[in-house]
Amino acid sequence: MAPEIRLDKWADLYAKRTAVLKSSAIRDLFIVASRPDIISFAGGMPDTRSLPMEIIAEATRTVLLREGAAALQYGSSEGHLGLRECIVKLMAEDNIHADVDDIIVTDGGQQALDFIGKVLIDPEDYVIVEGPSYVGAVQAFSSYQAKMLTVPLDEKGLQIEPLIATLESLKKRKQKAKFLYLVPSFHNPAGVTLSLKRREAVLDIARKHNLLVVEDNPYGQLRFAGNKLPTLRSMDDSIIYMSTFSKIFSPGMRLGWINAPKPIIEKLNFAKQAANLCSSSFTQRIVEEYFNNYPWRKYLEKQTKLYKERRDAMLQSLEKFFPQGATWTKPEGGLFLWATLPEFINTSEMLAESINEAKVAYISGEAFFADGSGKNCMRLNFSYPSAEQICEGIKRLGKLIKSQIKLYETFTSKLHLNND
Ligand SMILES: Cc1ncc(COP(=O)(O)O)c(C=O)c1O
Known part of the structure; x- marks a missing residue:
């Protein structure tokens, strides 16, 4: 069956500025990355699971009873x-x-x-x-x-x-x-x-x-x-x-x-x-x-302590499982680190295999450059997945990257042989 072609009958009405609007790679991945079978380094989510729910319920109740109208x-x-x-x-x-x-x-x-x-x-x-x-x-x-x-x-x-x-x-x-x-x-x-x-x-x-x-x-x-x-x-x-x-x-x-x-x-x-x-x-x-x-600092400290443990887990796993030639930043706070892979790896092209086979999501570096660079980079979030998930996810990602390197080397050495 021929694919359905959908024409937008309102196309002539849109303001010119909508021509430059495009969806964010992060939002696009949100649903996939939320799947329970996926280890996601793609989000930018703080760990709200560790917030004091009883306290927030109490604060909400106080607000409603004190100044509800x-x-x-x-x-x-x-x-x-x-x-x-x-x-x-x-x-x-x-x-x-x-x-x-x-x-x-x-x-x-x-x-x-x-x-x-x-x-x-x-x-x-x-x-x-x-x-x-x-x-x-x-x-x-x-x-x-x-x-x-x-x-x-x-x-x-x-x-x-x-x-x-x-x-x-x-x-x-x-x-x-x-x-x-x-x-x-x-x-x-x-x-x-x-x-x-x-x-x-x-x-x-x-x-x-x-x-x-x-x-x-x-x-x-x-x-x-x-x-x-x-x-x-x-x-x-x-x-x-x-x-x-x-x-x-x-x-x-x-x-x-x-x-x-x-x-x-x-x-x-x-x-x-x-x-x-x-x-x-x-x-x-x-x-x-x-x-x-409420002692919000205490809760925030608890969260940042958690983020430090997870960052440490990520740094250790990267050291252990990522191939030689890959580098990454070492953040002293926040939620993300940035990994740079060998030049010939295109992280946007690798993403489908990463999600479907390795069951790991990340954001490709290209999404963060207005000029299309960053193709061999990726953003990895460490604030949301647990330390165990981080170790397993980085292990799977490392394996995938190594297989890409091997493929590239086999391909280029074959090219050399053909040229000799
Ligand atoms: C640098 C930066 N600015 C702004 C925002 C948007 O923040 P908010 O969730 O409060 O809209 C984010 C969210 O990740 C961010 O990383």
Whole structure:
């Protein structure tokens, strides 16, 4: 039977910007990766199974009994005042001294990214991102038709010389980037952290080039090794700072925030009104209650301890089962590490076999580059699978990679023989 061809009869109606919209590789894999027979390193999920459910139930009950009518009502667009006060306290731990009026609550970090794109990007504007970069940010900025300029990372985070070269090249062409977007601590997907020297250098360069910086810091509180580093926002109050409760508490609450200079917050507030009026009055109050009246640090420490054990299990398994020639980052916090395989391995092509045969899911490196590089790389999540699953999954993945190498060697040696 001939395959069914589905024509989209609404094709002429779509806005031009939808032409650049595409699905995220991470979202595409979500259902497959959730299958019980699959060991998944593909997600970006905090381990919500280890959260104190009784405590959260109690906090929810308290909110409903104490202020049920308001909790079940619309709220202000900038966000519930009590939660913004709580965010101010949270950021003060990172030496960020913000005013409640300089904060807007969003539906998670993802909505923050969308709003930043909405208020700053015109079609064809340049945005500088890291290579690799958080795929959701690239997706959000692309939906406003930004052109992405990629500056590479290494183990110390964003590389400074290529950043300068990118800015100089724009300047020569009498062009400018709208902003630089970066995840300085426990990067998604690379797992690396921007060194102090480079933090200072990025800010110096930004000042020199009058470049707006967006610091995305969802993982900063998830350090399990090494020394704390200052946030960029604590070093310079002209930058846009954003974070989320998703990784330090629960992504199900769908709450994040932006802290920015007042005029920018005002524009972001208009974006919020147009998008969804306000974030959930209910979950904002539950989060406020949990962070104000319960020992959330204790629960977070328990979680990060778990992540450290799992990271250690992953590092040990990689050492044991991955082939020579493969390298990987060694994160001091967060949820991910980044593995680089021999050049000739294409992790996107290998993924189907990995899922169907090895029953292991990961995200191919290509998904995190706006320019199509990263084909021989993969992002591996260690926060969700257990240490046993990690050992078994990396063992199976290592076996698959070794078989790919063997295939390549057999093929190339045959080619040599034929050429001799
Ligand atoms: C760097 C980064 N920014 C933003 C987000 C989105 O966070 P949220 O789940 O709060 O929308 C994520 C989620 O993984 C992320 O890794």
